[in-house]
Amino acid sequence: MDTLILSSADTREIVRRVGLNAIMDRMIDALRSTLASLVPDRTVVPLRSGFHYHEPMPGLIEWMPIMENGSRATIKVVGYHPENPDRYGIPTILGTVSSYDVRTGHLIGIADGTFLTALRTGAASGVATQLMASENASVVGIIGCGAQAVAQLHAVSRVVDVTDVLYYDIDDSTVQSFPERCSILQLDNVRFSASEPGDLVQFSDVICSATSVDIGKGPVFADCDTKPWLHINAAGSDFEGKYEIPRPLLERSVVVPDVLEQAVSQGECQQLDGHQIGPELIEVVCREDLQRGLGKKRTVFDSTGWALEDHVALNLFMKYALEFDLGSYIEIESVSHDAKNPYEFVFNGVLQVDSPDALSG
Amino acid sequence: MDTLILSSADTREIVRRVGLNAIMDRMIDALRSTLASLVPDRTVVPLRSGFHYHEPMPGLIEWMPIMENGSRATIKVVGYHPENPDRYGIPTILGTVSSYDVRTGHLIGIADGTFLTALRTGAASGVATQLMASENASVVGIIGCGAQAVAQLHAVSRVVDVTDVLYYDIDDSTVQSFPERCSILQLDNVRFSASEPGDLVQFSDVICSATSVDIGKGPVFADCDTKPWLHINAAGSDFEGKYEIPRPLLERSVVVPDVLEQAVSQGECQQLDGHQIGPELIEVVCREDLQRGLGKKRTVFDSTGWALEDHVALNLFMKYALEFDLGSYIEIESVSHDAKNPYEFVFNGVLQVDSPDALSG
Numbered sequence: 001m002d003t004l005i006l007s008s009a010d011t012r013e014i015v016r017r018v019g020l021n022a023i024m025d026r027m028i029d030a031l032r033s034t035l036a037s038l039v040p041d042r043t044v045v046p047l048r049s050g051f052h053y054h055e056p057m058p059g060l061i062e063w064m065p066i067m068e069n070g071s072r073a074t075i076k077v078v079g080y081h082p083e084n085p086d087r088y089g090i091p092t093i094l095g096t097v098s099s100y101d102v103r104t105g106h107l108i109g110i111a112d113g114t115f116l117t118a119l120r121t122g123a124a125s126g127v128a129t130q131l132m133a134s135e136n137a138s139v140v141g142i143i144g145c146g147a148q149a150v151a152q153l154h155a156v157s158r159v160v161d162v163t164d165v166l167y168y169d170i171d172d173s174t175v176q177s178f179p180e181r182c183s184i185l186q187l188d189n190v191r192f193s194a195s196e197p198g199d200l201v202q203f204s205d206v207i208c209s210a211t212s213v214d215i216g217k218g219p220v221f222a223d224c225d226t227k228p229w230l231h232i233n234a235a236g237s238d239f240e241g242k243y244e245i246p247r248p249l250l251e252r253s254v255v256v257p258d259v260l261e262q263a264v265s266q267g268e269c270q271q272l273d274g275h276q277i278g279p280e281l282i283e284v285v286c287r288e289d290l291q292r293g294l295g296k297k298r299t300v301f302d303s304t305g306w307a308l309e310d311h312v313a314l315n316l317f318m319k320y321a322l323e324f325d326l327g328s329y330i331e332i333e334s335v336s337h338d339a340k341n342p343y344e345f346v347f348n349g350v351l352q353v354d355s356p357d358a359l360s361g
Numbered sequence: 362m363d364t365l366i367l368s369s370a371d372t373r374e375i376v377r378r379v380g381l382n383a384i385m386d387r388m389i390d391a392l393r394s395t396l397a398s399l400v401p402d403r404t405v406v407p408l409r410s411g412f413h414y415h416e417p418m419p420g421l422i423e424w425m426p427i428m429e430n431g432s433r434a435t436i437k438v439v440g441y442h443p444e445n446p447d448r449y450g451i452p453t454i455l456g457t458v459s460s461y462d463v464r465t466g467h468l469i470g471i472a473d474g475t476f477l478t479a480l481r482t483g484a485a486s487g488v489a490t491q492l493m494a495s496e497n498a499s500v501v502g503i504i505g506c507g508a509q510a511v512a513q514l515h516a517v518s519r520v521v522d523v524t525d526v527l528y529y530d531i532d533d534s535t536v537q538s539f540p541e542r543c544s545i546l547q548l549d550n551v552r553f554s555a556s557e558p559g560d561l562v563q564f565s566d567v568i569c570s571a572t573s574v575d576i577g578k579g580p581v582f583a584d585c586d587t588k589p590w591l592h593i594n595a596a597g598s599d600f601e602g603k604y605e606i607p608r609p610l611l612e613r614s615v616v617v618p619d620v621l622e623q624a625v626s627q628g629e630c631q632q633l634d635g636h637q638i639g640p641e642l643i644e645v646v647c648r649e650d651l652q653r654g655l656g657k658k659r660t661v662f663d664s665t666g667w668a669l670e671d672h673v674a675l676n677l678f679m680k681y682a683l684e685f686d687l688g689s690y691i692e693i694e695s696v697s698h699d700a701k702n703p704y705e706f707v708f709n710g711v712l713q714v715d716s717p718d719a720l721s722g
Contacts, residue, residue: 005366005691007692008694009692011695012695015707046412053430053431055431057465059463059464059466061463063424065412067412070416075438077436077459077461079465081466084465084466089700090362090467090696090700091703093466094467094468095466095694100422103417103418103420103442104440104442104445105422105440105441105454105455107457110693112694118703146701147703150701150702151703151704177699185704331370332369332473333457334372334475334476335452335475336452338538338542339445339452340506340507340535341508341542341545342475342508342509342511343511343512343515344542345373346373346545
C-alpha cells in the first residue's frame with residue numbers, strides 16, 4: 001500500500017502546467033462548491049490544536065484535522081515561526097498536508113502545505129470577496145505585505161477588476177519589495193501605490209489584512225471613514241489576543257467568520273459580542289437571502305483558517321498529480337502478509353534462508 | 362529542506378541489520394532511560410484525539426502529538442480498524458510517525474507507525490515487566506493472540522527467562538496460528554500451551570492481555586486465584602467503556618498506568634476510584650522506593666499508549682537510518698528563495714524565460 005509523496009518539485013510542476021491564475025480559479029471554485037454542497041453531519045472538523053512556545057524561538061506547530069465521513073480525512077500540520085525568514089531565509093509558514101483513507105487508516109498521500117496554505121487562504125478571501133465586495137470594486141488595499149499578501153492580492157484580482165493597489169507594511173523593506181514580488185501575478189494595468197494606512201483605508205473598496213501584529217498590539221490601523229461598501233478580508237494569523245481591525249469598524253460592518261467557534265477565540269470576533277457577529281461564510285454561500293445587499297454594506301471576512309480549505313486544496317493537487325502522473329509512490333506503513341504478525345514483514349518468509357544471524361544481534 | 366522518508370523496506374532493513382532482539386533491547390533501554398531523565402516541564406504531551414466512527418467500517422484515526430521543548434515534536438497518526446485483516450488482509454493498526462523541528466516547523470522525517478507501534482507497545486510492557494514482575498517469573502500468559510501479542514511476548518521474553526507460554530484467544534484459528542507466528546522470536550526452549558483462561562491466569566507469573574474486546578463486554582477473563590506476584594500488562598487498544606481485567610483483581614493489585622489521565626478515561630483505571638490507582642510508570646522508573654517489593658505483589662501495568670513511546674521509537678529508527686544511510690530525502694515543503702513570496706518557488710526566477718504562458722492558463 002503505497003503513499004503518494006508529492007515533492008515541492010511536483011507541486012511546482014502542477015502549478016506550472018495548470019497555470020497560476022487557473023489554479024487559483026479552480027481553488028476558489030472548488031472551495032465555494034464544497035461549501036455549497038457540504039453536509040454538516042458528514043463532515044467532522046475538530047478545533048485545531050497545537051504546541052505554542054517561546055523557546056528557542058517564538059512559534060507554534062498546529063494540527064488541523066478534518067474528516068469527510070466514509071471517505072477521507074485530511075490533517076495539515078503547520079508551523080508558524082515568525083523568525084524563520086530573517087534567521088533561516090525560509091517562510092514563516094511551513095507545513096505539510098496528509099490524506100487518510102477513512103476505511104482503513106491508510107496514509108494515501110502527503111504534500112506541501114506551505115504554498116497550499118497561501119493558496120487556500122487566498123481562495124477563502126476570494127470566495128468571501130465574490131460574495132461581499134461591491135460589484136464596482138477596483139481599489140484594493142493591502143495591510144501587511146508579507147508572504148500571505150501576495151496570495152491575498154492574487155485571489156482578489158481573480159474576482160475583482162483591480163485598477164489600483166494601495167499597500168502598507170510597518171517594515172519599509174517589505175513595502176519596497178511588494179510590487180516586485182507581485183510581478184509574478186502579471187497585473188500589468190494595475191497601479192501600485194505605497195500608502196499610509198489612513199489613506200489606504202479611506203480609498204479602498206476591498207482590503208486584505210495579513211499581518212503578524214503582536215498579541216495585544218492591534219488594531220493595525222486607526223478607525224476612520226471608509227467607503228460604505230468596504231469589504232475587508234482579515235486574514236492574518238490568529239492567536240488569542242491578536243486582532244487587526246478596529247472594533248468600531250467591526251461594529252459598523254457585517255462580520256462573517258469562517259468558523260465561528262474559532263473566530264471568537266482567535267479572530268476579529270474576539271472583539272465582539274455574539275449578537276454583533278454575522279453568519280458564517282458557509283451560510284452566506286448557501287443562502288441567497290443572506291447574500292443580498294452585502295455588496296452595498298461594510299463587510300468583514302474574519303478568516304482564521306479552516307481545515308476544510310486544506311482538504312479541498314490537497315484533494316485538488318492529488319487529482320492533478322494523478323492526471324499528470326506526478327509524485328512518488330512509496331510504501332511507508334509496514335504491512336505484513338500476515339495481518340496478525342507485525343514482525344512477519346521484516347523477514348517475509350526469508351528468515352531461515354538469508355538472515356539466520358539477524359535475530360541474535 | 363528535505364524530509365527523510367523511511368519506507369517500509371528501509372524499516373525492514375534497519376531491523377534486519379540491528380537484529381530483532383537487539384532492536385527490542387535498544388527500544389526498552391531507550392524508553393526506560395528517556396523516562397528516567399524526562400523533564401516534565403520540557404515535555405508536552407497533549408491527550409490524544411481523533412475521529413471515531415462506525416461507517417463505513419467501525420474504526421478510528423487518532424493523532425498522538427508530543428513535543429520536547431526546544432527540540433523535536435513527534436506526531437503519530439494511527440488508524441485502528443478491526444475489520445482490516447478479514448476485509449483487506451492488512452493490519453488492524455496502520456500508522457505513520459512524523460518528526461518536526463520545533464525551531465522552524467520543518468518536517469524532518471516520516472516513518473512507518475505500524476511495526477513501530479507494536480515494538481513500542483511491547484517495549485513499554487518490557488519496561489513495566491522489568492520493574493514489576495517477580496525475578497523468578499518463567500510462565501507467561503497471553504490473552505488475545507493477535508498482532509500485538511507477538512510483540513508483547515517478544516518484549517517480555519527479553520526481560521524474563523521464559524520457560525512456558527500459555528495462550529488463549531476467543532478465535533480458534535488465532536490460537537492455532539500463534540506458536541507459528543512466534544517462531545520468528547526463536548524461543549527455542551520455550552513450551553507453548555494453548556490454555557483456558559482460568560488455567561492461564563492461575564499458573565502465569567506474567568500475563569499480557571491484548572484483545573479487541575468490544576466496549577462493555579469486558580473483562581476478558583473471570584476473577585480467580587492468581588500467584589501473589591502476578592504481573593499483568595494490560596495492553597489492548599483502549600476506548601471508553603472497554604476494559605480487559607476483572608475489577609476485583611485490579612483492586613487486589615498495584616495498578617500502574619502509563620498516563621493517568623488517559624487510563625482513567627480509556628484504560629483499566631476506568632474501573633477504579635482514584636485512591637485505588639498506583640503511581641504512573643514514570644514515577645516507578647524514577648523512584649527506587651516505589652520499585653521496592655513490587656516483584657512480590659500483584660501488579661498491573663495499564664498501558665493505554667503514550668506518544669512518548671512513539672517519539673523514542675521514531676528517534677531510534679531515524680538514528681539508525683542516518684547510521685546506515687537508509688531512507689529517501691525528498692523536499693516536500695515548498696520553500697521560495699524569497700520567504701515573503703510563496704509563489705516564487707513556482708518559477709524560481711525562470712518565469713520570463715520558459716513559462717510565459719503558465720499564468721494565462
